[in-house]
Amino acid sequence: MSDGATDPIEAGAQPQGGERRRGIDRVIMLLEALLKHRAPVRVGDLAKMIGAPRSTTYEIVNSLLEAEMLENVGSEGYVYFGRAMHLFGWAYSHHNAHYRRILETLDKMAAETGETVQLCGLRGNKYVVLDCRDSPGPFRISSDVGVEVPIPWTASGRLLVGHMNEAELKRFIPAGDYKLPDGRIIAPQEFFADVERARAQGFSETSALADRFTWCMAAPIHDGHGAINRTLCFVLPIDTPEPRRNQLLDLLRERARGLSLTGG
């Protein structure tokens, strides 16, 4: 429980013959593979992606199709997530009042500002967007919900690891994650300093980090035990003028504070 942080699903890997596996595990690998792929996949390819025999994969896929957990897309044998998944996911995000309040705030902020707003968190040792409201304008630069991104690439990441000291951070974050998509490398020491600063000032900003066009600002949502599980975050065009940025940052911090739980 407390050790195996990141190898529940050995999706790709080599087809290391004669390993019989449970149907349940196949299902889990299959769904995780679909999530990573982010587009409908043919059954044959799915079999390769999860390293399962074709016949097995067909049977599993057919079961999941019948349950509407998967759905046929197009007419050429592609499958993707189905309606039931949507209902399950919705049930998850609305069963607790706190999460509901967070989503309402997301809606309100998007409506008031017209900017892209995100709710972010960790998944294993990566950063993920948990939900977002895209700006209606031509700037559609936000990353997709559920896609895993290295922590050092993001403003929210700097807040979400705020409870760790330097040694823990070194252990937690894979060495390769300091390398940005454009090839630049973030010096770990600099990153640690960023984390420290983010903790001290209660917010974090990055500009032109993961891509050249965005200015990100993040503020923490505390969970009532002092920890930061979630952050609220604006993704702005990088040429947003400073007065507006400051105004948005104030709003962001205020709303995130409002969503934080104080008592135990």
Next chain:
Amino acid sequence: MSDGATDPIEAGAQPQGGERRRGIDRVIMLLEALLKHRAPVRVGDLAKMIGAPRSTTYEIVNSLLEAEMLENVGSEGYVYFGRAMHLFGWAYSHHNAHYRRILETLDKMAAETGETVQLCGLRGNKYVVLDCRDSPGPFRISSDVGVEVPIPWTASGRLLVGHMNEAELKRFIPAGDYKLPDGRIIAPQEFFADVERARAQGFSETSALADRFTWCMAAPIHDGHGAINRTLCFVLPIDTPEPRRNQLLDLLRERARGLSLTGG
């Protein structure tokens, strides 16, 4: 494929002795049972709900917990849907551009009018809310996403079965579904007439039907093959003045038309 419409999951039923079942099927039953129950459940109770042995249930639940498809809630052994479900569901609802446009419209309509807006569809022979934006006011009367409701109770239902003739309707809708929560019974003939009228006028309205406080209006979203898979729907306080209702109905119909696909 074309016959077995509505018995994929035999959840409750009697514990009819030595029936061995696949893990996958157990998983499906389990998730469906959680969805119906709409609240965290203890493992022991889950076992009863899906008619599985306790030992099996524990094993399955533990697998799903590890995959984050389920999540522990509280500290007394309750489980409910987990984060992975949210990500899967999000991937489902955003993978196709049409659905994305629908959700954006939902957002816009909610923001513009301040009323409760829903996206509805069928699931088997029941009506379900697929997504909604709740009105911020004190009127919080919308039903939960994913809860199955008899078709005759709803305005949207009258549109969603518009392609069926009377004989098909009689076969499709369970006799008990004509009985309203307060005990009143809708005469089937009257319902058939409603369906016909809804088809003719291109929208449907109900007042004080499923409950005494709401006025519902629904408009169809056509899928490009002439069928109606989805409806857009306002849920209003029943005392909403008529001029405002008419104005909202116009907006609803216009937006639904805008979302309908015309070509093949």
Next chain:
DNA sequence: ACATCATGTCTGAAATACCGGACAAACTAA
């Protein structure tokens, strides 16, 4: 035309995942 490759379905056989039942521990009630 031929060759090559992918799809979807079946089958037999063997490995194993599920089941029933037992057990200790924790909790409740009287």
Next chain:
DNA sequence: TTAGTTTGTCCGGTATTTCAGACATGATGT
């Protein structure tokens, strides 16, 4: 206290499911 219930874990046997491979069919490419 005792008696009754529930929880979480473990174990051995066997009914079942996964697996490998074959097959017909339909694409695709040269």
